[in-house]
Amino acid sequence: MVYRRTHQVVKRLAARRSAILAAARDAAAEGGMVAVQIAPVAIRANVAAGTVYRYFPSKADLISELIADVSRDELAAIRRAADAAPGPSSALAAAVTTVAVHVLSQRKLAWGILAEPVDVDVTASRLASRREIAGEIAGRIDAAVRAGHLPAQDTALAASALLGALHESLVGPLAPDNTEDSGKLRDAVQTVTLLALRAVGVMDARARGLVVQAVLPGKTLVGA
Amino acid sequence: MVYRRTHQVVKRLAARRSAILAAARDAAAEGGMVAVQIAPVAIRANVAAGTVYRYFPSKADLISELIADVSRDELAAIRRAADAAPGPSSALAAAVTTVAVHVLSQRKLAWGILAEPVDVDVTASRLASRREIAGEIAGRIDAAVRAGHLPAQDTALAASALLGALHESLVGPLAPDNTEDSGKLRDAVQTVTLLALRAVGVMDARARGLVVQAVLPGKTLVGA
DNA sequence: ATCAGGCCTGAATAAGTGTTCAGTTCTTGA
DNA sequence: TCAAGAACTGAACACTTATTCAGGCCTGAT
Numbered sequence: 001m002v003y004r005r006t007h008q009v010v011k012r013l014a015a016r017r018s019a020i021l022a023a024a025r026d027a028a029a030e031g032g033m034v035a036v037q038i039a040p041v042a043i044r045a046n047v048a049a050g051t052v053y054r055y056f057p058s059k060a061d062l063i064s065e066l067i068a069d070v071s072r073d074e075l076a077a078i079r080r081a082a083d084a085a086p087g088p089s090s091a092l093a094a095a096v097t098t099v100a101v102h103v104l105s106q107r108k109l110a111w112g113i114l115a116e117p118v119d120v121d122v123t124a125s126r127l128a129s130r131r132e133i134a135g136e137i138a139g140r141i142d143a144a145v146r147a148g149h150l151p152a153q154d155t156a157l158a159a160s161a162l163l164g165a166l167h168e169s170l171v172g173p174l175a176p177d178n179t180e181d182s183g184k185l186r187d188a189v190q191t192v193t194l195l196a197l198r199a200v201g202v203m204d205a206r207a208r209g210l211v212v213q214a215v216l217p218g219k220t221l222v223g224a
Numbered sequence: 225m226v227y228r229r230t231h232q233v234v235k236r237l238a239a240r241r242s243a244i245l246a247a248a249r250d251a252a253a254e255g256g257m258v259a260v261q262i263a264p265v266a267i268r269a270n271v272a273a274g275t276v277y278r279y280f281p282s283k284a285d286l287i288s289e290l291i292a293d294v295s296r297d298e299l300a301a302i303r304r305a306a307d308a309a310p311g312p313s314s315a316l317a318a319a320v321t322t323v324a325v326h327v328l329s330q331r332k333l334a335w336g337i338l339a340e341p342v343d344v345d346v347t348a349s350r351l352a353s354r355r356e357i358a359g360e361i362a363g364r365i366d367a368a369v370r371a372g373h374l375p376a377q378d379t380a381l382a383a384s385a386l387l388g389a390l391h392e393s394l395v396g397p398l399a400p401d402n403t404e405d406s407g408k409l410r411d412a413v414q415t416v417t418l419l420a421l422r423a424v425g426v427m428d429a430r431a432r433g434l435v436v437q438a439v440l441p442g443k444t445l446v447g448a
Numbered sequence: 449a450t451c452a453g454g455c456c457t458g459a460a461t462a463a464g465t466g467t468t469c470a471g472t473t474c475t476t477g478a
Numbered sequence: 479t480c481a482a483g484a485a486c487t488g489a490a491c492a493c494t495t496a497t498t499c500a501g502g503c504c505t506g507a508t
Contacts, residue, residue: 004476038466048487050468059466117341127397134398151428154415157393157400161419164392165385173351174358174384191378195385199423204375230506262496272457274498283496
């Protein structure tokens with residue numbers, strides 16, 4: 001054989017794969033999952049349609065990886081925010097706020113990852129994504145319960161309820177389209193975080209304090 | 225003209241229309257929206273595929289009407305339950321419980337109406353459906369606020385958050401599949417209702433009382 | 449009984465996209 | 479420079495379902 005994959009080629013292949021995934025992500029962020037079609041994504045990534053299939057066996061695999069990718073980033077952000085908090089309750093508040101801020105700053109992408117109809121089956125990937133995020137939130141709730149800050153409860157159910165509340169109210173079809181007004185965005189984040197904390201049993205007064213703390217750090221609402 | 229629509233014919237036409245809608249509903253309840261395809265629905269309704277188009281201009285219209293139909297029933301059930309309650313807080317609890325019980329007893333249908341991917345555009349109909357239900361819940365929250373039972377808040381946002389929490393935790397992909405165990409179903413309804421009430425600011429202790437009251441009336445979890 | 453006119457049928461059509469693959473281009477080592 | 483082998487291209491294909499429509503059937507008035 002006179003051809004071997006040299007390091008340079010391996011790097012280029014990896015780069016191309018990333019480019020395709022990035023193109024898919026951009027497409028989803030711009031137009032939702034409906035815009036993630038092989039031909040357009042290929043054009044964005046500067047390859048031919050057929051090339052996509054050298055990197056992903058099918059569209060379902062491409063989208064599944066996209067979902068996994070975004071989820072991984074999201075989970076990392078949640079952990080970072082929660083771990084930086086001084087205690088379990090404020091960690092929970094930070095986690096919730098992080099999710100809220102992220103979905104609001106990338107609404108189309110979030111909607112696409114979470115719930116937008118797709119013509120291929122990505123339920124497994126979506127399920128895994130939800131499991132990861134919900135598991136993290138459940139863990140934070142549990143920590144607060146163990147610290148005596150919250151009443152005992154079914155943390156898994158509570159976690160999925162919290163996420164459902166965040167998603168529906170912030171990126172669901174009824175969500176007000178306040179893309180412009182960053183003040184209103186911040187209000188929405190605060191309101192929903194407050195609801196979430198109270199839902200798991202934080203007293204109203206204390207919840208308000210936690211919300212202020214969690215939103216204070218000045219996270220910008222623009223840019224993931 | 226030697227042919228006029230006689231009353232008998234008019235009735236038959238109406239019956240056929242209902243049969244098609246009912247067939248669509250049955251299909252959705254059994255297999256989700258993915259099972260609502262023209263040919264199978266036509267077979268269920270004992271008509272030919274082409275006949276469906278004499279009653280509904282397109283599949284999108286058929287599904288939109290299906291969604292509207294189910295929503296209308298749901299809204300009526302919510303109002304009935306809430307109006308029968310002794311006060312605004314228990315009315316809210318009754319409304320939430322009603323939604324929870326209904327989605328649990330018809331999970332596939334609920335998922336189909338709410339969020340399942342469909343190959344035609346039914347966003348308008350789904351939006352209207354959510355608006356109706358969320359509006360009703362928002363009204364109930366507002367009543368409780370005005371009665372001084374809850375802190376002032378953005379009731380529209382709260383309502384959509386509550387519905388999101390119910391849906392995600394009860395019929396979302398993470399929802400445990402307790403179809404069999406009616407005891408667990410009841411627990412889930414109670415837990416989620418409790419979360420919802422606390423979320424809008426009902427004190428924990430009082431919320432627990434309201435939940436017991438709301439779930440008590442012995443609604444069966446089987447059969448819408 | 450008859451026929452005018454709508455109603456129903458269901459096979460054929462249409463249309464959109466994911467997927468394939470024969471041919472072309474590029475990369476590597478000699 | 480060249481040959482082998484891999485990667486890339488993009489037009490053609492495949493597949494699924496919604497939708498259509500020409501022809502047959504039924505209903506109602508005469």
